[in-house]
Amino acid sequence: MLDINYIRQNPDxxxxxxxxxxxxxxxxxxxxxxxxxxxxxxxVQRSDALNAERNKRSKEIAEKxxxxxPPSEYEMIYEIVQDENRQIAEINTKLRPLEExxxxxxxxxxxKLDSSVPAGRSAADNEIFGEPVSFVHDLDFPVKNHLELGKxxxxxxxxxxxxxxxxGFPAYIGKGARLERALINFMLDTHTERHGYTEVFPPFxxxxxxxxxxxxxxxxxxxxxxxxxxxxxxxPTAEVPVTNLHRGEMLETxxxxxxxxxxxACFRREAxxxxxxxxxxxxxxxxxxxxxxxxxxxxxxxxxxxxxxSHAEAILVALKIPYRVLLLCSGDISxxxxxxxxxxxxxxxEQKYLEASxxxxxxxxxxxxxxxxxxxxxxxxxxxxxxxxxxxxATSRLMVSLLEHYQTPEGHIRVPEALQRYTGFExx
RNA sequence: GGAGAGGUGGCCGAGCGGCUGAAGGCAACGGUUUGCUAAACCGUCAUAGUUCUUAUAGGGCUAUCGAGGGUUCGAAUCCCUCCCUCUCCGCCA
Numbered sequence: 001m002l003d004i005n006y007i008r009q010n011p012d013x014x015x016x017x018x019x020x021x022x023x024x025x026x027x028x029x030x031x032x033x034x035x036x037x038x039x040x041x042x043x044v045q046r047s048d049a050l051n052a053e054r055n056k057r058s059k060e061i062a063e064k065x066x067x068x069x070p071p072s073e074y075e076m077i078y079e080i081v082q083d084e085n086r087q088i089a090e091i092n093t094k095l096r097p098l099e100e101x102x103x104x105x106x107x108x109x110x111x112k113l114d115s116s117v118p119a120g121r122s123a124a125d126n127e128i129f130g131e132p133v134s135f136v137h138d139l140d141f142p143v144k145n146h147l148e149l150g151k152x153x154x155x156x157x158x159x160x161x162x163x164x165x166x167x168g169f170p171a172y173i174g175k176g177a178r179l180e181r182a183l184i185n186f187m188l189d190t191h192t193e194r195h196g197y198t199e200v201f202p203p204f205x206x207x208x209x210x211x212x213x214x215x216x217x218x219x220x221x222x223x224x225x226x227x228x229x230x231x232x233x234x235x236p237t238a239e240v241p242v243t244n245l246h247r248g249e250m251l252e253t254x255x256x257x258x259x260x261x262x263x264x265a266c267f268r269r270e271a272x273x274x275x276x277x278x279x280x281x282x283x284x285x286x287x288x289x290x291x292x293x294x295x296x297x298x299x300x301x302x303x304x305x306x307x308x309x310s311h312a313e314a315i316l317v318a319l320k321i322p323y324r325v326l327l328l329c330s331g332d333i334s335x336x337x338x339x340x341x342x343x344x345x346x347x348x349x350e351q352k353y354l355e356a357s358x359x360x361x362x363x364x365x366x367x368x369x370x371x372x373x374x375x376x377x378x379x380x381x382x383x384x385x386x387x388x389x390x391x392x393x394a395t396s397r398l399m400v401s402l403l404e405h406y407q408t409p410e411g412h413i414r415v416p417e418a419l420q421r422y423t424g425f426e427x428x
Numbered sequence: 429g430g431a432g433a434g435g436u437g438g439c440c441g442a443g444c445g446g447c448u449g450a451a452g453g454c455a456a457c458g459g460u461u462u463g464c465u466a467a468a469c470c471g472u473c474a475u476a477g478u479u480c481u482u483a484u485a486g487g488g489c490u491a492u493c494g495a496g497g498g499u500u501c502g503a504a505u506c507c508c509u510c511c512c513u514c515u516c517c518g519c520c521a
Binding site: 379 | 438447457472473475488489491502
């Protein structure tokens with residue numbers, strides 16, 4: 001969330017940001033929060049003054065009592081104090097809902113935008129970052145899509161997955177399962193051994209506070225699976241548990257930047273998106289992903305974003321999978337991020353790019369929500385760290401592109417060289 | 429599931445109705461000492477809001493001892509509810 005002080009001092013900037021994000025409808029929230037803030041200040045001042053009075057009189061009582069003066073001689077002080085307490089209570093009953101409203105609006109307002117984010121209305125306005133990266137694959141025959149390949153080879157089973165859970169819960173069978181696991185292991189090893197990340201295997205169920213910490217709550221509450229019995233939520237991404245690893249902590253300055261890589265299954269309800277890209281792996285309720293998360297000093301976060309992006313790209317380069325990078329425009333970038341790159345892999349069967357990674361800088365937006373701080377130096381006050389994350393990568397769309405690119409005219413799959421030591425076989 | 433113990437500052441830990449925003453220790457920072465390192469000694473050292481001033485600093489006031497509520501003139505301290513952690517027993521992977 002944003003700092004209320006910052007909003008108060010730069011309302012025009014926030015307003016411009018909302019327009020840029022195509023969220024002009026949120027404008028009343030901005031006005032309302034400023035109004036509430038002003039009102040709160042007045043109430044707090046009155047309540048503080050009354051508290052000061054009350055405390056002074058209480059001390060008076062204590063002193064008189066200590067001197068052994070009989071209570072009958074200062075009965076009237078009790079009355080005054082009680083009256084002051086009534087007034088304080090009255091102010092507090094007004095203050096509480098006000099503070100709650102401020103908190104709720106702050107939680108709902110989107111993040112600032114970095115100046116390098118291109119202005120745009122929708123996904124169509126995203127900028128292609130750099131050149132699309134291609135690799136030669138001889139596909140001069142009628143290509144099958146990943147569904148046909150998965151079915152004919154018996155490595156992906158959507159029907160049985162649907163039987164046991166519902167649509168969007170694929171089962172990987174035999175060499176398909178092994179390939180999936182190989183991808184995960186390859187990515188984790190690359191990030192930990194070559195890119196310097198510390199591996200984390202996080203909990204897959206989290207509490208609501210964790211969702212709020214990273215910004216999935218309250219905004220995306222309807223996209224998250226909820227286990228009512230224990231009031232826990234299935235993580236939509238490892239970003240949630242891994243970022244929350246340090247919730248409420250004062251980080252050792254010399255430990256920054258902190259870099260984590262984590263595998264997790266990811267669960268998404270995808271409510272409201274039925275009928276859109278629903279085939280096979282294009283949109284599923286459960287998928288696997290290796291996530292990179294970084295905590296940095298504020299001045300280092302944009303350099304760290306480029307690192308995360310390049311670390312995600314390194315996986316695709318190693319696997320020789322064609323991709324392009326998008327710099328998301330102001331109208332398409334998620335509410336939590338100040339800047340975001342999407343990495344899209346090419347699908348020869350669909351003849352389009354599929355999103356396989358999203359690398360974002362959140363600056364202090366998540367850190368403020370989850371109170372993750374550090375002291376720039378021993379004398380200075382605590383500051384919020386910057387948090388970032390990027391998929392490195394999600395396996396589902398990656399698997400689509402991999403199966404389709406590495407298919408043979410006979411309908412088999414060659415295993416990319418980089419994965420062979422992980423699969424233990426060269427062909428499916 | 430049953431029984432018990434506990435949640436205090438960056439960390440450990442004392443406090444169990446007013447003198448406690450909080451002893452003591454560790455860490456950190458400044459200094460003295462020192463050939464260097466170490467040690468010793470002295471000092472500084474929570475966060476937020478608000479206000480004042482001789483205003484890149486200092487002072488006053490307010491709030492904060494897991495969260496919320498209650499008792500009281502006054503609560504870290506007493507009572508209630510909730511959350512979390514730990515220990516033991518039971519059950520089970």
